[in-house]
Structures are given as C-alpha cells and as structure tokens.
Amino acid sequence: MRRTGLTFIxxxxxxxxxxxxxxxxxxVFSIGLKIWHRxxxxxxxxxxxxxxxxxxxxxxxxxxxxEIPFKGSEDKVTFPVSVNEGEKxxxxxxxxxxxxxxGPGLKELAREExxxxxxxxxxxxxxxxxTMVGSLKSARFEYAYSNASGYEWLPYWDGTGQGQMPSGVxxxxxxxxxxxxxxxxxxxxxxxxx
Numbered sequence: 484m485r486r487t488g489l490t491f492i493x494x495x496x497x498x499x500x501x502x503x504x505x506x507x508x509x510x511v512f513s514i515g516l517k518i519w520h521r522x523x524x525x526x527x528x529x530x531x532x533x534x535x536x537x538x539x540x541x542x543x544x545x546x547x548x549x550e551i552p553f554k555g556s557e558d559k560v561t562f563p564v565s566v567n568e569g570e571k572x573x574x575x576x577x578x579x580x581x582x583x584x585x586g587p588g589l590k591e592l593a594r595e596e597x598x599x600x601x602x603x604x605x606x607x608x609x610x611x612x613x614t615m616v617g618s619l620k621s622a623r624f625e626y627a628y629s630n631a632s633g634y635e636w637l638p639y640w641d642g643t644g645q646g647q648m649p650s651g652v653x654x655x656x657x658x659x660x661x662x663x664x665x666x667x668x669x670x671x672x673x674x675x676x677x
Contacts, residue, residue: 531663533615535663538579553649554641555626555649555652557581557623557625558580559579559580560579560624563575563576580593581622591615591617592622592656593614616656626649650668651666651667652669
C-alpha cells in the first residue's frame with residue numbers, strides 16, 4: 484500500500500533542516516551588520532581625526548592680520564592662513580562652520596576657504612566649501628582667554644575686544660554616542676622680543 488503523504492518523522496526532519504538553514508542565514512546577516520557598524524564607527528573616527536589634524540595645522544599657522552581678525556562663535560571660526568604655493572605666498576581666509584544641511588537634526592563640520600585680495604575679499608563666488616565631518620549630533624567651538632588664574636573659556640571671540648587672538652580653541656564634536664574634544668593652543672609672540 485502506497486501513501487501519498489509525509490510521515491511524522493519526514494516532516495520533523497524537514498523542519499529541522501529548514502531551521503538550521505534559517506539560523507545560518509540569520510547568523511551571516513548578523514555578522515555582516517556588526518562588521519558594517521564597526522567599519523562605520525571607525526570611518527567616523529578617521530573623519531574626526533583628519534578634521535582635527537587639518538584644523539590644528541591651520542590654526543597653528545594663523546597670525547594677527549588687521550584686515551582679517553580672528554573671529555569665532557560657537558558654530559563658526561574664521562582666521563587668516565598663509566600658504567606657500569610654489570614660489571608665491573598666498574593669503575587665505577579660512578572658516579570652519581557647523582551647519583545644519585537638512586534643517587534641524589544632524590549637523591556637519593564644513594571648511595570654507597576664500598582667497599584674500601583687496602578687490603576680491605567680499606566676493607562669495609570664490610569660496611571653496613568642503614564637508615569635513617558629517618552626521619554630528621552636536622558640535623561647538625570655545626575660545627581660551629588667558630588671565631592671571633589660568634584660562635577662561637568663552638563661547639565667542641571678537642578679534643577686536645578681548646585682544647587680537649585667543650590663547651586656544653576647543654572643538655567639541657558628538658557622533659552617535661561618542662564625544663571627541665580637541666584643544667589647540669595658538670602660538671603668540673612679539674617679533675624682535677626674546
């Protein structure tokens with residue numbers, strides 16, 4: 484006598500094989516997702532490190548120039564930078580700006596660069612903009628004012644009021660649940676004085 488249906492044992496073996504296959508697929512996707520999250524976090528850390536390195540280098544090469552005062556707020560810092568380009572020395576106005584590209588929510592740290600000349604300084608079509616770090620939950624700049632008891636951190640810096648340049652700049656960034664801080668002390672000095 485032939486049966487056309489499955490026996491209970493055959494049905495149980497089929498369910499067991501299907502369960503093993505589903506667990507394998509789940510495990511592969513789970514591992515892939517963990518790897519993606521880890522690489523995304525490492526990429527964000529690399530972006531922050533590169534941005535801090537670039538800002539550090541440029542701020543340490545800034546100087547007092549009456550036409551371009553060092554100015555800053557919690558979401559923007561602007562200063563002059565001199566760059567050697569071949570045989571010539573060129574002067575740029577560099578700004579680091581914290582923007583909300585798509586309205587409220589995540590922010591980004593962008594670098595704006597404008598070539599300085601007496602005629603073209605105000606022209607906005609000569610501005611190069613580059614995003615340094617994206618997907619920021621929060622970000623801000625603070626400025627160190629040196630006094631007798633140490634440093635006082637201010638949320639803004641007007642290059643004419645407190646002095647010509649701050650003693651330092653603190654940059655605070657938050658990506659997902661990670662906080663990154665960088666303090667850059669600016670070099671001050673008077674020419675001809677030892």
